[in-house]
Amino acid sequence: MISVSKLLCDLDAESDGLRYDAAEESERPQITDExxxxxxxxxxTTKRCNLHCEHCYAAADREGAPNELSTAEGKALIDDLAAFGVPVLLFSGGEPLVREDLTELVAYAADARVRPVLSTNGTLLTRENARELREAGLRYAGVSVDGLPERNDRIRGEDGAFDAAVRGIEACLDVGLKTGLRYTITEHNVDDLAGVVDLLVDVGVDRFCFYHLDYGGRGADIADVDLAPEATREAVTDLCDLTREYHDAGEEIETLLVGNYADTGYLVEYADREMGTDRARLIRRYLERNGGDPTGERVADVDPVGNVHLTQFWQRYSPGNVRDRSFGAIWSDESNPLLVGLRNREERLSGRCAGCAYRDVCRGGSRLRALAVHEDPFAPDPKCYLTDSERRGAKAMARIRGEPSEPPAD
Structure with a gap:
């Protein structure tokens, strides 16, 4: 995740230590100090879901997967993650609220000192279960809303899904559970982005996570409605402008970009153009600490039957199952060539990624999109929208380094 509000507006967040090694700069309690x-x-936690979203990376449906992890196996997984030092466990699905033991599992994670958070479509949230989850130790609920009512309901395959999700958000806020928006941007809903933010700010939401489409699950089936590079650039620009406008008006909303680390380079370029080279230089330092695309390193996934994946979107490959080996043993297995390759990807990146001025803060972007389009996990991310001159570092990067810039070729 890339915190636009932190980088452009200096907004403190509880993840500053986790993401930017900047806990000492924040006045808020931190998830971790480093x-x-x-x-x-x-x-x-399950493949079962009450909706049928067009971009669902887990390809969830009305039925659960055979032989999903039981309550006891889920607790064993949590013990395993705690022993390995995992800082955060995101309960997702399908729709995790269809599991009757969700509150019990959240409480177990909280007791094990693994921070429990939730990803949900929001339609099954009520004041009662939101209060139970908060009392069990849930720290945050991310509710997926993908447009204003008509577009959201079409994307999510259910009339009334938007209104039900907003009621779920209000239920969480009513019981004091921190709640945010999750929004996957495609051609189908990009025009609703500002309207959704405006509406939910009025509801009381102050955290917004905007996801680029990754080509996993049903997301791969709608790659043709993914935003083109120039449209992606425009949407990210709009989000940057919107964030600054809200902050200038005194609204401390937290906005984050997820799933396309070309955003790192663009944020430096945006800041240099709109806010000056000193701000661009500071942003680049934060992004160097962040470390770029986290696939195979700082994010992992366990599916409903215990298979480990390199991200939640990369469901077609697994280096092992937690029923056979501990998560820590699977994740630390240096004999796995793909894991080793991803963790040393700089020397393997090809094409325009190989010589990019932002390679160290982007690290090639989505390896899953590269694999889906080029059949090579180290090929360029097809969603990179930086210009040739930006990738060469001819403009902002030259100024940040105090070097003369070469004339742009584009």
Missing amino acids: RQRRPVVVWN
Whole structure:
């Protein structure tokens, strides 16, 4: 995740230590005082879901997967993650609220000192279960909303899904559970982005996570409606402008970009153009600490039957199952060539990524999109929207380094 509000507006957040090794700069209590050394883990607790979203990376449906992890196995997984030092466990799905033991599992994670958070479509949240989850130790609920009512309901395959999600958000806020928005941007809903932010700010939401489409699960089936590079650039620009406008108006909303680390280079370029070279230089230092695309390093996934994945989106490959080996043993297995390759990807990146001025803060972007389009996990991310001159470092990077810039070729 890339915190636009932190980088452009100096907004403190509880993840500053985790993400930027900047805990001492924040006045807020921190998830951890230092940049994470172990991955945040997404646990797809079930494949069952009451909706049918067009971009669902887990390809969830009305039925659960056969032989999903039991309550006892889930607790064993949590013990395993705690022993390995995992800082955060994201309960996801399918729809995790269809599991009757969700509150019990959240409480177990909290007791094990693994920070429990939730990813949900929000339609099954009520004041009662939101209060139970908060009292069990849940620290945050991310609710997926993908447009204003008509577009959201079409994307999510259910009439009334938007209104039900907003009721779920209000239920969480009513019981004091920190709640944010999750929004996957495609051609189908990009025009609703500002309207959704405006509406939910009025509801009381102050955290917004904007996801680029990754080509996993049903997301791969709609790659043709992914935003083109120039449209992606425009949407990210709009989000940067919107964030600054809200902060200038005194609204401390937290905005984050997820899933396309070309955003790192663009944020430096945006800051240099709109805010000056000193701000661009500071942003680049934060991004160097962040470390770029986290696939195979700072994020991991466990699916409903215990298979470990390199991110929650990369469901077609697994280096092992937690029923056979501990998560720590799987994640630390240096004999796995793909894991080793991803952790040393700079020397393997090819094409325009190989010589990019932002390679160290982007690290090639989505390896899953590269694999889906080029059949090579070290090929360029097809969603990179930086210009040739930006990738060469001819403009902002030259000024940041105090070097003369070469004339742009584009």
